[in-house]
Amino acid sequence: MNREEMLKRQSKIRNFSIIAHIDHGKSTLADRILERTGALTDREMKDQTLDAMDLERERGITIKLNSVQLTYKAKDGEEYIFHLIDTPGHVDFSYEVSRSLAACEGALLIVDAAQGIEAQTLANVYLALDNDLEILPVINKIDLPSAEPERVRQEVEDVIGLDASEAVLASAKSGIGIEDILEQIVEKVPAPQGDPEGPLQALIFDSLYDPYRGVVAYIRITEGTVKVGDKIRMMATGKEFEVNEIGVFNPKPVSKEYLSVGDVGFLTAAIKNVGDSRVGDTITSVKNSAAKPLPGYRRMNPMVYCGLYPVDSAQYNDLREALERLELNDSSLQYEAETSQALGFGFRCGFLGLLHMEIVQERIEREFNIDLITTAPSVIYQVKLTDGEEVIIDNPAMMPDAQSITEVQEPYVKATIMAPNDYVGAIMELCQGKRGDFIDMQYMDESRVNIVYHLPLSEIVYDFFDQLKSSTKGYASFDYELIGYRESNLVKMDILLNAEKIDALSIIVHRDFAYDRGKDITETLKDLIPRQQFEVPIQASIGQKIVARSTIKAMRKNVLAKCYGGDISRKRKLLEKQKEGKKRMKTVGKVEVPQEAFMAVLRQDNTKNN
Amino acid sequence: MVNAVYLHIPFCDYICHYCDFNKIFMQGQPVNDYLEHMDVEMKNTLDRFPTNKIDTIFVGGGTPTALNEEQLEKFLKDVQDRFGPYVTDKLEFTMEANPGSVTPEKLRIMKSYGVNRLSIGAQAFQDSLLTRLGRGHSVEEIGEIVQMAKQEGFTNLSLDLMFGLPDQTIDQFSETISRALELGITHVSSYSLQVEKKTVFYNQWRKGELPLPTEEAEADMYALLISRLEEAGLSQYEISNFAKEGFESKHNITYWKNDEYYGIGAGAHSYIDGVRRANAGPLKQYMNRIDENGFPYMDDNVLTKAERMEEEMFMGLRMREGVSKQRFEVKFGQPMFSVFGKQIEDLTSKNLLQDTGTHISLTEKGFFLGNEVFQEFLTID
Numbered sequence: 001m002n003r004e005e006m007l008k009r010q011s012k013i014r015n016f017s018i019i020a021h022i023d024h025g026k027s028t029l030a031d032r033i034l035e036r037t038g039a040l041t042d043r044e045m046k047d048q049t050l051d052a053m054d055l056e057r058e059r060g061i062t063i064k065l066n067s068v069q070l071t072y073k074a075k076d077g078e079e080y081i082f083h084l085i086d087t088p089g090h091v092d093f094s095y096e097v098s099r100s101l102a103a104c105e106g107a108l109l110i111v112d113a114a115q116g117i118e119a120q121t122l123a124n125v126y127l128a129l130d131n132d133l134e135i136l137p138v139i140n141k142i143d144l145p146s147a148e149p150e151r152v153r154q155e156v157e158d159v160i161g162l163d164a165s166e167a168v169l170a171s172a173k174s175g176i177g178i179e180d181i182l183e184q185i186v187e188k189v190p191a192p193q194g195d196p197e198g199p200l201q202a203l204i205f206d207s208l209y210d211p212y213r214g215v216v217a218y219i220r221i222t223e224g225t226v227k228v229g230d231k232i233r234m235m236a237t238g239k240e241f242e243v244n245e246i247g248v249f250n251p252k253p254v255s256k257e258y259l260s261v262g263d264v265g266f267l268t269a270a271i272k273n274v275g276d277s278r279v280g281d282t283i284t285s286v287k288n289s290a291a292k293p294l295p296g297y298r299r300m301n302p303m304v305y306c307g308l309y310p311v312d313s314a315q316y317n318d319l320r321e322a323l324e325r326l327e328l329n330d331s332s333l334q335y336e337a338e339t340s341q342a343l344g345f346g347f348r349c350g351f352l353g354l355l356h357m358e359i360v361q362e363r364i365e366r367e368f369n370i371d372l373i374t375t376a377p378s379v380i381y382q383v384k385l386t387d388g389e390e391v392i393i394d395n396p397a398m399m400p401d402a403q404s405i406t407e408v409q410e411p412y413v414k415a416t417i418m419a420p421n422d423y424v425g426a427i428m429e430l431c432q433g434k435r436g437d438f439i440d441m442q443y444m445d446e447s448r449v450n451i452v453y454h455l456p457l458s459e460i461v462y463d464f465f466d467q468l469k470s471s472t473k474g475y476a477s478f479d480y481e482l483i484g485y486r487e488s489n490l491v492k493m494d495i496l497l498n499a500e501k502i503d504a505l506s507i508i509v510h511r512d513f514a515y516d517r518g519k520d521i522t523e524t525l526k527d528l529i530p531r532q533q534f535e536v537p538i539q540a541s542i543g544q545k546i547v548a549r550s551t552i553k554a555m556r557k558n559v560l561a562k563c564y565g566g567d568i569s570r571k572r573k574l575l576e577k578q579k580e581g582k583k584r585m586k587t588v589g590k591v592e593v594p595q596e597a598f599m600a601v602l603r604q605d606n607t608k609n610n
Numbered sequence: 611m612v613n614a615v616y617l618h619i620p621f622c623d624y625i626c627h628y629c630d631f632n633k634i635f636m637q638g639q640p641v642n643d644y645l646e647h648m649d650v651e652m653k654n655t656l657d658r659f660p661t662n663k664i665d666t667i668f669v670g671g672g673t674p675t676a677l678n679e680e681q682l683e684k685f686l687k688d689v690q691d692r693f694g695p696y697v698t699d700k701l702e703f704t705m706e707a708n709p710g711s712v713t714p715e716k717l718r719i720m721k722s723y724g725v726n727r728l729s730i731g732a733q734a735f736q737d738s739l740l741t742r743l744g745r746g747h748s749v750e751e752i753g754e755i756v757q758m759a760k761q762e763g764f765t766n767l768s769l770d771l772m773f774g775l776p777d778q779t780i781d782q783f784s785e786t787i788s789r790a791l792e793l794g795i796t797h798v799s800s801y802s803l804q805v806e807k808k809t810v811f812y813n814q815w816r817k818g819e820l821p822l823p824t825e826e827a828e829a830d831m832y833a834l835l836i837s838r839l840e841e842a843g844l845s846q847y848e849i850s851n852f853a854k855e856g857f858e859s860k861h862n863i864t865y866w867k868n869d870e871y872y873g874i875g876a877g878a879h880s881y882i883d884g885v886r887r888a889n890a891g892p893l894k895q896y897m898n899r900i901d902e903n904g905f906p907y908m909d910d911n912v913l914t915k916a917e918r919m920e921e922e923m924f925m926g927l928r929m930r931e932g933v934s935k936q937r938f939e940v941k942f943g944q945p946m947f948s949v950f951g952k953q954i955e956d957l958t959s960k961n962l963l964q965d966t967g968t969h970i971s972l973t974e975k976g977f978f979l980g981n982e983v984f985q986e987f988l989t990i991d
Binding site for chain 2: 531533553555556557558559560561562565566567568569571572574575576578579582
């Protein structure tokens, strides 16, 4: 292809993604678009094709990004190449969202015609605006009886400030408005700009690890052309590789000779470590290097930490391998080895947020078959010591003695909550109880409000989301962003089992809440830990002072007093089952503790609500 | 050689709410056909696995006394014809008997064929609890069956008593023990309720409609049982079993000593030449298998030496006297401590096991926490 042909092809490319709140119909719309552009035959059509992992289907969210190349014959008679880049739908992954948005020129903003704009949508729209994307509002689910498309159209204009006069009224489920959406993409989303012969700049917006091919980098070419056999360099890490394979997804991977400006596809280059192809990094060619990388790259910093330990300490190396494998696909996952007196060898792991944490845990348990003990999540504290030193604490057990501390700071977030105004009272009460500072409240229309609070991240990590859901009957939506550190009156609370301090159960609490929380935790542990052959006192202490106490009574009777006649194998099975149950517990000191107990700090409030 | 026989009569006039044994409503069942098949199984078993002598026979169920007089006589005659030639003078021949289903005539038939011990399903001495258990008899009928048995000359009588029942109070259980002792029996088996799948109780439990006593109350009941029976001269010779001296159940001791036994009838289990077998449970399958190849076995489980040693321990420790060190060494060719030294030491330090010199046995505490002990002798991984 000569230069002219390449530029002509480039002018027919449209790159876009879809922004939507969970349940507003993103996946369904994506499926309809795939259908309409013939990317999938009916037989291949499986509902919600882009959410490939079981976990994603179960939770109805997208974790890993996907991109597909589609061809669409528009009403002007021309054939266009569409790249639909999917984005994860959760606040934990906002950096990934911002990078995939950076790979686009446009975005469809899907808003549910009955529910209106949600906090999460708003956050992602701002990310799209930051990336100068052309935003095409789509009001979805207009065939619902409760749909109010005009009210929602007004809301889009008032709240976001977009011109929604040409917003497509659609129902992805019923296939209404799909054609209009595709036409608007052709008309309104700008074609990619850039010189196919310029120095290569390719944005990595996702990468995954394939055991046979190494890292598969998902890229968007912004400048230049990349071909099989080219020598390339990762601009942030400086690592160099030779390109093995290039291709696009349609949605099945299809090999190509080259990718040029505007193309979205994949590249492999025998890259062994996903850390060498970080999301947001720029690929350039060694021969014709770009002067600057594309903007926006940053290394993601975890917000939440917890300890992960194998129940069976013999599986420590398996756990390490599992983390290594997951890290290949997830460069935002951080971990380092740590040792707990109570739990033995394990890892302190950093996550982007709670959902990210849960997903990693579930994947380790499901895909790698390792029973895990997870300690309660912690945020990162900044601690000033009397000797002037400052330390960072991501594990409550490591908090220095109170006497040697002059100040503890904890991370605060700006929390944006949107809800029907009936729940304003409940939301404010909840936020006050979580040490929140009221910042702002705005009416979005007659019935919906937007409330802004500053809250300690640790309170959100505990149970804020669950409590918000239950106190607003699920009507509130919620988003947060880190705003910085603040001094707080925080203390470390230790938990003692059988008079032995269990480091994995230590938490950091606000002094005003310490007694209540200590009481809750000791009571919860009493219910979670089965009776032992001896009485087990449970104590919560701050320094040397015991602030709460409960007792697990000694096991009184555990004996099979039943006649099974000559059926000895049945007796054996029963005993084996009991023994198996014990194996799933961790022996801490002399006490056998089940996995759930290490999350007791979280459990308490949840059980209270349910 | 096998010296013990278990025979299973699966028929019942009613189904108890806790029972998960192989049992079936009697009405409309091919009882005679079934008894005929048992006879074939007895013959084939003795042909294939000969014995030199029979010390114990135990007929369990189901409800063996649910058989009518003709059926009962036919069955007992078959047993006599097959095993009679081998029985010793000291034969213990037990039949389970249910209050309400026994007549003097049935007892006379049993006696005439050598039955010399009755295991009577009393369970409780409160009509309200008997109803809750789905038992089809009254407290009064428990007294009647014992009197009847004594009149017919039975001197070795055992009562089954249950504890840990829904809504059962410790006072009720105390009353049950008193009433049982008043009847002048020689043996008591007392079982705590286990809620098993496929029972009425299981379904009630799932729906939250089975108010079971707390672990404390159950432990108190067990402690009361032991002290009251010991006081009355029935000593605890096994976790759930109490007897006047010389009246211990020889048949059950076969199981606990890990000796071998025949198992005849639907769903019966046998242990012969180191192989454990389970018979098919449903009547039709049981009979079909016998018709087809002479035996109703579902599968053969050839025990490894390790398994046999484990069973020697977790079965034997159920007995007050425990497991004989010498017997273990003779049986397996290696000392008990070379196999289980670590477990024994650990459990002894926890005051669950003790070394009596000749035997390793449960301590008083160990009796209450038997499963904590037994599972340590399983070497699963």
